[in-house]
Amino acid sequence: MIRLPLGEYFEAFIDLLKDNFDPFFKGMKKGVLAIIDHIEDFLHFIPWWLLIILVAVLAWRLSGKKLGILSAVGLYIIYSIDLWSEMIDTLSLVFSATFLALVIGIPLGIWMAKNDMTERIVKPILDFMQTMPAFVYLIPSVIFFGLGKMPGAIATIIFAMPPVVRLTNLGIRQVPEDVVEAATSFGSTSGQMLLKVQIPLAMPTILAGVNQTIMLSLSMVVISAMIGARGLGEVVLSGVTQMQIGDGFEGGIAVVILAIVLDRITQAVGTRTNAKKTS
Amino acid sequence: MAKVTVKSLYKIYGPRPQKALPLVKQGISKEELLKKTGNGIGINDANFDVEEGEIFVVMGLSGSGKSTLIRCLNRLIEPTAGEIYIDDQNIVGCSDEVLLQVRRKKIAMVFQHFALFPHRTVAENVAYGLEVQKVPPTERIKKAYEALEMVGLSGYEESFPSELSGGMQQRVGLARALATEADILLMDEAFSALDPLIRTEMQDELIALQERMKKTIIFITHDLDEALKIGDRIAIMKEGVVVQIGTPEEILDHPADDYVRAFIKDVNRAKVLTASAVMKKPDGIVTLKDGIRVAMRKMEEVGISSIFVVDKARILQGIVTIDDAIDALKRGETSLQAIINKEIETTDGDTPLLDLMPTAIKTKYPIAVINESNRLLGIIVRVSVLAGILGEEAESND
Ligand SMILES: Nc1ncnc2c1ncn2[C@@H]1O[C@H](COP(=O)(O)OP(=O)(O)OP(=O)(O)O)[C@@H](O)[C@H]1O
Ligand SMILES: [Mg+2]
Numbered sequence: 001m002i003r004l005p006l007g008e009y010f011e012a013f014i015d016l017l018k019d020n021f022d023p024f025f026k027g028m029k030k031g032v033l034a035i036i037d038h039i040e041d042f043l044h045f046i047p048w049w050l051l052i053i054l055v056a057v058l059a060w061r062l063s064g065k066k067l068g069i070l071s072a073v074g075l076y077i078i079y080s081i082d083l084w085s086e087m088i089d090t091l092s093l094v095f096s097a098t099f100l101a102l103v104i105g106i107p108l109g110i111w112m113a114k115n116d117m118t119e120r121i122v123k124p125i126l127d128f129m130q131t132m133p134a135f136v137y138l139i140p141s142v143i144f145f146g147l148g149k150m151p152g153a154i155a156t157i158i159f160a161m162p163p164v165v166r167l168t169n170l171g172i173r174q175v176p177e178d179v180v181e182a183a184t185s186f187g188s189t190s191g192q193m194l195l196k197v198q199i200p201l202a203m204p205t206i207l208a209g210v211n212q213t214i215m216l217s218l219s220m221v222v223i224s225a226m227i228g229a230r231g232l233g234e235v236v237l238s239g240v241t242q243m244q245i246g247d248g249f250e251g252g253i254a255v256v257i258l259a260i261v262l263d264r265i266t267q268a269v270g271t272r273t274n275a276k277k278t279s
Numbered sequence: 280m281a282k283v284t285v286k287s288l289y290k291i292y293g294p295r296p297q298k299a300l301p302l303v304k305q306g307i308s309k310e311e312l313l314k315k316t317g318n319g320i321g322i323n324d325a326n327f328d329v330e331e332g333e334i335f336v337v338m339g340l341s342g343s344g345k346s347t348l349i350r351c352l353n354r355l356i357e358p359t360a361g362e363i364y365i366d367d368q369n370i371v372g373c374s375d376e377v378l379l380q381v382r383r384k385k386i387a388m389v390f391q392h393f394a395l396f397p398h399r400t401v402a403e404n405v406a407y408g409l410e411v412q413k414v415p416p417t418e419r420i421k422k423a424y425e426a427l428e429m430v431g432l433s434g435y436e437e438s439f440p441s442e443l444s445g446g447m448q449q450r451v452g453l454a455r456a457l458a459t460e461a462d463i464l465l466m467d468e469a470f471s472a473l474d475p476l477i478r479t480e481m482q483d484e485l486i487a488l489q490e491r492m493k494k495t496i497i498f499i500t501h502d503l504d505e506a507l508k509i510g511d512r513i514a515i516m517k518e519g520v521v522v523q524i525g526t527p528e529e530i531l532d533h534p535a536d537d538y539v540r541a542f543i544k545d546v547n548r549a550k551v552l553t554a555s556a557v558m559k560k561p562d563g564i565v566t567l568k569d570g571i572r573v574a575m576r577k578m579e580e581v582g583i584s585s586i587f588v589v590d591k592a593r594i595l596q597g598i599v600t601i602d603d604a605i606d607a608l609k610r611g612e613t614s615l616q617a618i619i620n621k622e623i624e625t626t627d628g629d630t631p632l633l634d635l636m637p638t639a640i641k642t643k644y645p646i647a648v649i650n651e652s653n654r655l656l657g658i659i660v661r662v663s664v665l666a667g668i669l670g671e672e673a674e675s676n677d
Binding site for chain 1: 350353355379380381382383384386387388390391392394395396397398407408410411412455459465
C-alpha cells in the first residue's frame with residue numbers, strides 16, 4: 001500500500017507560509033498581543049471587589065436578583081480560593097479571543113448570508129474547523145508564534161469562531177423574505193437593509209452565536225495552558241500533571257464558575273433583545 | 280397620460296431565461312417549456328396602461344403570475360424582457376440610482392402578510408420610507424403620525440406591530456405606503472389575509488381614501504367580488520398572459536373566453552352592476568319650450584306613453600304622459616308646464632341594481648339616471664333591470 005504523505009505536504013505548506021509571511025505573522029502577533037495586554041492590564045487594574053460588584057450589578061440589571069447574587073457569590077469563591085489573578089488572566093484571554101473571533105466572524109457571517117457562493121465555500125471550512133480536535137491548531141500556532149498566550153489565543157479564535165459565523169449567517173437568512181422585500185420596495189440601500197432590518201432582526205440569533213463562542217473560548221483554557229498560556233488552565237494542568245488533586249479541583253471549579261457566570265449573563269443579553277421586539 | 284405603461288413584458292424563471300425567451304415568444308406551452316429547458320413562465324407578453332388616479336385590479340387563479348407582475352413594477356423581480364414606464368421613464372434597465380429614487384419617491388407597496396418590521400414601533404415602521412431617504416427624525420415622525428391618522432390608527436403610534444390585530448397591522452402597512460407620498464400604490468392581495476368583515480371594512484376605507492388622495496393603485500386579488508367592488512378596471516391573468524382588461528361591466532357582459540366566464544359565473548350581478556351599466560339613452564326627450572304638441576308627436580313617433588322633460592341644459596324637470604297631454608290639448612292648453620309631473624324616481628349612476636329593484640317594481644315610469652347637478656344621463660326601464668341581473672344569457676336568448 002502506498003502511504004499518502006499528507007502530513008509531509010502539510011508541513012511543507014506550513015514551512016512555506018513561515019518562510020514567506022514571517023513579517024505578517026510578526027505584525028499579527030504584535031497586534032493581538034496588544035489587545036490581550038490591554039484587556040489584561042485593565043482587568044487587573046480593577047480591584048477585585050469592584051469587579052465583583054460591577055458584574056453582579058450587570059447580572060442583576062440584565063436578568064434579576066438571582067443571577068446578581070449567583071455571580072457575586074461565584075466570583076467571591078474564586079477570590080477566596082486565591083485564584084483571582086489566574087481568573088483575570090483567563091478572562092482576558094477569553095475576551096480577547098472572543099473579541100477577535102467576533103470581529104472576523106460577524107462580517108464573515110454577513111458576507112455568507114448575502115452571497116450564496118461564499119456560503120458554499122465557507123460552510124465546509126467551518127465544519128472542518130469545528131470537527132478538527134482543538135489540539136491540532138496548537139502545532140501551527142506554536143510554529144508561527146512561539147510559546148505563550150499568543151498561540152493560545154490564535155488556536156482559541158480558530159476553534160471558537162465557527163458558531164458566531166454560522167449563526168450570523170443563519171440569523172440573517174432567517175429574516176422573513178417579505179420583510180426584506182418591504183425594505184427593498186421602500187428604496188433601502190443594501191447597507192440600510194443590513195443595519196436597519198437584517199442585523200436587528202438577526203440579533204437574538206447572533207447573540208446565541210456570541211454566547212457559544214465565549215463558551216468555546218473558555219473550553220480552550222486548559223488546552224492553551226499546554227503551550228504556556230497562563231491562568232486557570234495552567235492551574236488545572238499542573239494539578240493533573242503533578243498529581244495535586246486539590247489544586248486541580250480548585251482550578252476546575254473556578255473554570256466552571258466562570259463558565260456559568262459568562263453563560264448566564266450573555267444569555268440574558270439575548271433574551272432581552274428578544275423580549276424587546278415581541279413585547 | 281398613463282401613469283404606468285407596460286409593454287411586451289416577459290418574466291421567465293429558471294436557468295438562462297434569455298435563451299428560453301424566443302421559444303416563449305413563439306408560443307410554446309408552459310409544460311413544453313418546462314420539459315425542454317427547465318424554465319417556467321411567470322409573465323407572457325403583458326401590455327397595459329394604468330391611468331393616473333385609477334384603481335387597476337389584477338385577478339387570476341393561483342400561479343397565474345399576479346405577484347410576479349406587480350413585483351416587476353418596482354423590480355423586486357427582474358423582468359426578462361419588455362418595458363415598464365413609470366411617468367414616462369423606463370425602469371427596465373435603468374441605473375441603480377434611478378431605481379432607488381423610483382422606489383423611494385414614486386412607488387410604495389402593501390404586502391399580503393403585512394411585512395412589518397417587528398423590531399420597530401408602529402410609527403417607526405410608517406416612517407421607514409422617509410428614514411431611508413434621510414428625512415430628519417422629527418419631520419418623518421410627524422408625517423408618520425399624519426399617515427396613521429389617515430388610516431384611523433391614532434393612539435397606536437408607539438405600540439409594536441405584534442400588539443395589533445391583523446386588520447390594524449395592515450392599516451400600518453397602508454400608512455407606511457402612504458407616508459412617502461408616492462403616487463403609485465402596489466397592493467398584492469393586501470386584504471386577503473383578513474377576516475371577511477375586516478376585509479370589507481378595509482375595502483370601504485380604501486375606496487374612501489382613494490376619493491381623497493387620488494393615487495394610482497394597482498391591486499391584486501383572488502376575489503372577484505373584491506375586484507368588482509374596488510376596481511375601476513380589471514385585468515384577468517391566466518398562466519402569465521393578460522387575457523382581458525376592462526371595466527367590471529365590460530368583463531361581466533363580454534367575457535373574453537371560457538376562463539373569464541368561469542371566473543364570473545358565480546358573481547352576484549345585482550350587487551355589481553350599476554345603474555349606469557343598464558341605463559339606455561332615452562328614445563326621446565322634450566324641452567320645456569317645446570310645448571304639448573311636440574311632446575305628443577315625439578311619443579307617437581317612438582311609441583312610448585310618457586316622455587321626460589328637460590331644460591336646455593338637460594337638467595331634468597319631470598315627466599309628461601300621453602294621457603295628460605291629450606286631456607290638456609282638449610282643454611286648449613299648449614304649455615308643458617301645466618301638466619308636468621315632478622313625482623318621478625331618480626337614481627345616480629353608481630347605484631347597484633340590487634338597490635334599484637324595489638323602485639323598478641313599483642314605479643309606473645322609467646327611472647331617470649341623473650348626475651349630481653340633476654342632468655339627465657339616461658333612463659332605466661323595468662325590463663332592463665331584470666335583463667341586467669340575468670346577464671348575458673338573457674341577452675343572447677332574445
Ligand atoms: N422564484 C420563482 N422561481 C420559479 N418559479 C416561480 C418563482 N416565483 C413564481 N414562480 C412561478 O411563476 C408562476 C407565477 O407565480 P406568481 O407567484 O406570480 O403567481 P400568483 O398569481 O401571484 O399566485 P398566488 O395567487 O398563489 O399568489 C407560478 O407558476 C410560480 O410557480
Ligand atoms: Mg401572489
